[in-house]
Amino acid sequence: MQLTGAEIVIRCLQEEGVEYVFGYPGGAVLNLYDELFKQEQVKHVLVRHEQGAAHAADGYSRSSHKVGVCLVTSGPGVTNAVTGIATAYMDSIPMVVLTGQVPTHAIGQDAFQECDTVGITRPCVKHNFLVKDVAQLAVTIKKAFYLAQTGRPGPVLVDIPKDVTQAKAEYHYPKSVALRSYNPVTRGHAGQIKKAVQLLLEAKRPMVYAGGGVVLNNASAQLTRLVRLLGFPCTTTLMGLGGFPGGDPQFTGLPGMHGTYESNMAMQNCDVLIAIGSRFDDRVIGNPAHFFRADRKIIHIDIDPSSISKRVKVDVPIVGYVAEVLDEMLRLIESSPQRPDPQALKEWWAEIKEWQRKDCLRYDRKSALIKPQYVVEKLYEITGGDAIVTSDVGQHQMWVAQYYKFDKPRRWINSGGLGTMGFGLPAAMGAFLANPGATVACVTGEASIQMCIQELSTCKQYHLPIKIVNLNNKYMGMVRQWQEFFYGNRYAESYMDALPDFTRLAEAYGHVGMKIEKPGDVEGALREAFKQKDRLVFLDFITDQAENVFPMVPGGKGLTEMILAEEL
Amino acid sequence: MRHILSILVENEAGALSRISGLFSARGYNIESLTVAPTEDETMSRMTIVTVGSDDVIEQITKQLNKLVEVVKVVDLTDGNHIERELMLVKVRAAGKDRDEMKRLADIFRGRILDVTDKSYTIELTGPGEKLDAFLQALEPGVILETVRTGASGIGRGERILRV
Numbered sequence: 001m002q003l004t005g006a007e008i009v010i011r012c013l014q015e016e017g018v019e020y021v022f023g024y025p026g027g028a029v030l031n032l033y034d035e036l037f038k039q040e041q042v043k044h045v046l047v048r049h050e051q052g053a054a055h056a057a058d059g060y061s062r063s064s065h066k067v068g069v070c071l072v073t074s075g076p077g078v079t080n081a082v083t084g085i086a087t088a089y090m091d092s093i094p095m096v097v098l099t100g101q102v103p104t105h106a107i108g109q110d111a112f113q114e115c116d117t118v119g120i121t122r123p124c125v126k127h128n129f130l131v132k133d134v135a136q137l138a139v140t141i142k143k144a145f146y147l148a149q150t151g152r153p154g155p156v157l158v159d160i161p162k163d164v165t166q167a168k169a170e171y172h173y174p175k176s177v178a179l180r181s182y183n184p185v186t187r188g189h190a191g192q193i194k195k196a197v198q199l200l201l202e203a204k205r206p207m208v209y210a211g212g213g214v215v216l217n218n219a220s221a222q223l224t225r226l227v228r229l230l231g232f233p234c235t236t237t238l239m240g241l242g243g244f245p246g247g248d249p250q251f252t253g254l255p256g257m258h259g260t261y262e263s264n265m266a267m268q269n270c271d272v273l274i275a276i277g278s279r280f281d282d283r284v285i286g287n288p289a290h291f292f293r294a295d296r297k298i299i300h301i302d303i304d305p306s307s308i309s310k311r312v313k314v315d316v317p318i319v320g321y322v323a324e325v326l327d328e329m330l331r332l333i334e335s336s337p338q339r340p341d342p343q344a345l346k347e348w349w350a351e352i353k354e355w356q357r358k359d360c361l362r363y364d365r366k367s368a369l370i371k372p373q374y375v376v377e378k379l380y381e382i383t384g385g386d387a388i389v390t391s392d393v394g395q396h397q398m399w400v401a402q403y404y405k406f407d408k409p410r411r412w413i414n415s416g417g418l419g420t421m422g423f424g425l426p427a428a429m430g431a432f433l434a435n436p437g438a439t440v441a442c443v444t445g446e447a448s449i450q451m452c453i454q455e456l457s458t459c460k461q462y463h464l465p466i467k468i469v470n471l472n473n474k475y476m477g478m479v480r481q482w483q484e485f486f487y488g489n490r491y492a493e494s495y496m497d498a499l500p501d502f503t504r505l506a507e508a509y510g511h512v513g514m515k516i517e518k519p520g521d522v523e524g525a526l527r528e529a530f531k532q533k534d535r536l537v538f539l540d541f542i543t544d545q546a547e548n549v550f551p552m553v554p555g556g557k558g559l560t561e562m563i564l565a566e567e568l
Numbered sequence: 569m570r571h572i573l574s575i576l577v578e579n580e581a582g583a584l585s586r587i588s589g590l591f592s593a594r595g596y597n598i599e600s601l602t603v604a605p606t607e608d609e610t611m612s613r614m615t616i617v618t619v620g621s622d623d624v625i626e627q628i629t630k631q632l633n634k635l636v637e638v639v640k641v642v643d644l645t646d647g648n649h650i651e652r653e654l655m656l657v658k659v660r661a662a663g664k665d666r667d668e669m670k671r672l673a674d675i676f677r678g679r680i681l682d683v684t685d686k687s688y689t690i691e692l693t694g695p696g697e698k699l700d701a702f703l704q705a706l707e708p709g710v711i712l713e714t715v716r717t718g719a720s721g722i723g724r725g726e727r728i729l730r731v
Binding site: 127152179182 | 577581585586589627631634636637639
């Protein structure tokens with residue numbers, strides 16, 4: 001059957017079972033929009049800025065394990081989306097980005113709304129394609145979906161010139177594709193797995209350090225079983241939160257720059273460290289030279305060989321899907337009579353408990369000002385720990401990571417790698433659409449929220465009852481914190497003067513706005529907001545301007561060289 | 569240390585820029601890069617000469633393998649290999665120097681491809697050091713123009729790089 005390129009694209013999306021496309025129309029994609037209009041299976045969500053489209057597709061994927069899809073036009077449509085694409089790339093989120101391009105004969109002519117999409121996005125996608133022949137369209141889209149979700153996932157972009165969407169070709173959607181140049185190793189090496197298990201069983205001071213790979217590969221159940229079976233302490237990175245239950249006594253909290261005292265001390269002082277779907281990044285291990293002063297054996301499981309021994313040399317590398325490798329490890333441990341030395345483990349736990357006594361996350365609960373940590377704790381209480389929480393980037397992000405105990409994966413949606421302000425609100429839209437009826441909160445700050453605030457309009461159009469928890473300290477809080485610590489209190493451009501009245505702004509967009517200025521009103525306001533199941537409520541919490549995130553490992557310092565709240 | 573990486577890559581538009589982009593984005597060195605299609609037209613063979621510590625070379629190899637269009641990567645310097653480079657050099661060849669230039673080209677087993685009253689264009693192949701040595705053997709000032717391909721490499725003996 002002969003179909004136009006535009007018809008082919010929509011048919012492919014239908015075949016892939018795509019529910020939502022987040023996008024924004026424009027000249028180069030008019031044919032595609034016309035075909036979207038003619039059918040009902042694939043629903044389109046009209047954002048107000050292309051960055052929002054990419055973030056929404058991203059949030060949709062993170063909260064559901066499905067591929068997020070966005071559609072933008074050529075030129076500025078693409079460049080606006082780049083921030084969102086790069087965000088997804090840094091956190092390995094499976095996405096397919098469809099972009100319009102000027103007609104093939106106009107490419108290279110500096111045509112209206114032309115840009116070198118494939119060139120601009122090359123460093124921030126897993127792969128990208130420019131389709132010049134309509135006959136290649138269906139197979140290319142199939143490849144895009146295949147590449148996005150296999151191996152180490154990531155965004156894949158398909159650039160489609162306008163004339164290709166008009167041209168006709170025989171339509172056939174392949175059931176599967178194989179690429180001779182792309183064969184990720186998914187099964188861990190049996191010998192290496194055996195070696196790793198032996199190390200774990202002989203460990204006296206073990207530490208489990210799990211990351212986003214556990215969440216992405218749906219390996220939480222395996223991780224939880226392994227940690228409980230062995231009785232080991234477990235930390236999960238910012239991207240791994242929820243991969244192991246946050247309320248579990250074996251969970252030691254976040255590691256790294258704003259990690260807990262106990263997690264960082266255990267990371268440094270353990271004798272066997274098992275890294276699972278995590279990548280030893282600079283925010284997690286601090287100064288690598290300092291990290292290496294301690295003598296420990298390291299096991300590293302990751303789907304991406306280039307993540308292994310990139311920053312830290314490891315003793316037992318295992319390349320493969322985390323879930324499959326953990327399954328194999330569990331099988332070996334369960335069939336072995338050997339268990340880790342209980343006495344050694346008891347002593348190790350005693351040491352960890354001693355570190356925990358520092359109570360590194362305590363804060364002033366008697367303050368007359370609203371403490372942001374308190375808001376997050378109340379949010380946790382009121383949502384029963386069961387909300388999908390998105391965030392933007394900065395202090396509020398760290399406070400959620402520290403104080404909201406995520407018991408399940410895919411409930412914590414944040415930009416960990418790229419650190420993109422403006423991510424929270426559009427990501428929350430995607431998360432809600434992927435999980436209709438779920439409680440979705442976006443914890444943000446008055447600086448971050450303004451970077452994609454236009455999406456309040458999208459929320460109105462599609463009735464997305466997100467609860468926005470704005471921790472408003474009238475500062476770019478994390479910038480201010482660094483300026484306080486490292487720049488002699490010179491708050492260069494980190495103060496936000498002339499802030500809008502967020503209550504009225506929310507109302508102007510057709511939502512409910514609330515302003516909360518006293519600690520005594522926090523709980524009541526949150527309860528009232530979450531009762532309004534069908535409305536977006538913007539909660540503007542006026543918080544303590546001077547509050548900082550502790551503990552903190554200053555940039556370039558070792559993991560155990562933490563600044564704790566009491567030291568100031 | 570100097571390494572010669574041999575890469576089989578899909579012969580597709582953009583593959584070269586993906587590879588060169590990887591080197592610049594991650595701060596790796598490229599000393600030379602050559603590329604051309606193989607006997608199988610769907611595939612190109614690339615030789616990249618790079619410099620780096622073992623850790624860096626390991627990362628380069630892994631990062632190259634991660635590119636979707638890269639089929640295979642081999643570090644030729646891991647084993648015995650042959651390395652050749654082609655150079656075309658245009659030299660001043662007039663007066664009493666003219667015979668001397670011819671002799672020098674013969675010594676280095678160069679071939680004179682083009683002749684004018686005042687110049688020779690010489691073709692020379694060999695490992696990079698041989699080409700360097702030839703250039704050094706010339707009087708300063710006689711070199712009018714040089715063009716070098718960069719190294720191409722292949723494993724010795726039974727070592728074969730193919731799909």
